[in-house]
Amino acid sequence: MMTTREQYMPGPAAGARIQSKEGEKWTLVLVRDLHHSPEKIWKAITDPAQLREWAPYDADRNLGVAGETVKLSTFGAPSPQVVETKVKRAEPPKVLEFDWGGGNLRWELAPNGDGTRLTLWANIDRNWVSMGAAGWHICLDVLDHLLDGDAIGRIAGIETMKFDGWKRLTREYGEQFGTKVPSW
Numbered sequence: 001m002m003t004t005r006e007q008y009m010p011g012p013a014a015g016a017r018i019q020s021k022e023g024e025k026w027t028l029v030l031v032r033d034l035h036h037s038p039e040k041i042w043k044a045i046t047d048p049a050q051l052r053e054w055a056p057y058d059a060d061r062n063l064g065v066a067g068e069t070v071k072l073s074t075f076g077a078p079s080p081q082v083v084e085t086k087v088k089r090a091e092p093p094k095v096l097e098f099d100w101g102g103g104n105l106r107w108e109l110a111p112n113g114d115g116t117r118l119t120l121w122a123n124i125d126r127n128w129v130s131m132g133a134a135g136w137h138i139c140l141d142v143l144d145h146l147l148d149g150d151a152i153g154r155i156a157g158i159e160t161m162k163f164d165g166w167k168r169l170t171r172e173y174g175e176q177f178g179t180k181v182p183s184w
Contacts, residue, residue: 003145005152010141010165013172016133019121025103026126028133032140035115036147042093044143045107054142056135056156057100066090072100076157130179134169135160 019027034041044050046064051057060071066087074081089097089106096107103123110117118140124132138155145152160166174181 028122030120038093038109130174133173
């Protein structure tokens, strides 16, 4: 049965933790088990056309080439936010690393039974970590639906903050991480 955007509701806050707390920059780690091959997921996290279906940013070229300079545009920002980044590591279909949003993003894909364990490390300001975890949670859900052939459409940027599931997730992650959660 296909899921419509209106039917989608994220599950409880799970699969995320804080790995390190260095001053105001914290390292958020999200782990998701997907029932697709590392190669299929690699394409989804590097190919600009697929990124436009689920990610919180657009890329002007493929992210899967180490040393490549790529322009990333934040999706759904109130005003255009475009940054140039250099792909630090690209080891298909295992490791992808680059900077975005003022911090480092590292994706690791590891075979896990018939699927893949996706692990995302994101450096994020501690004041935004629960909101970031909620946003990535939803993006990874949308990615999972996309890979299943059940695309529900990207939920990112300002649109995410209007989504009831995001507010609940932000509160739940805030409680898990012991961080202050904004009042709406």
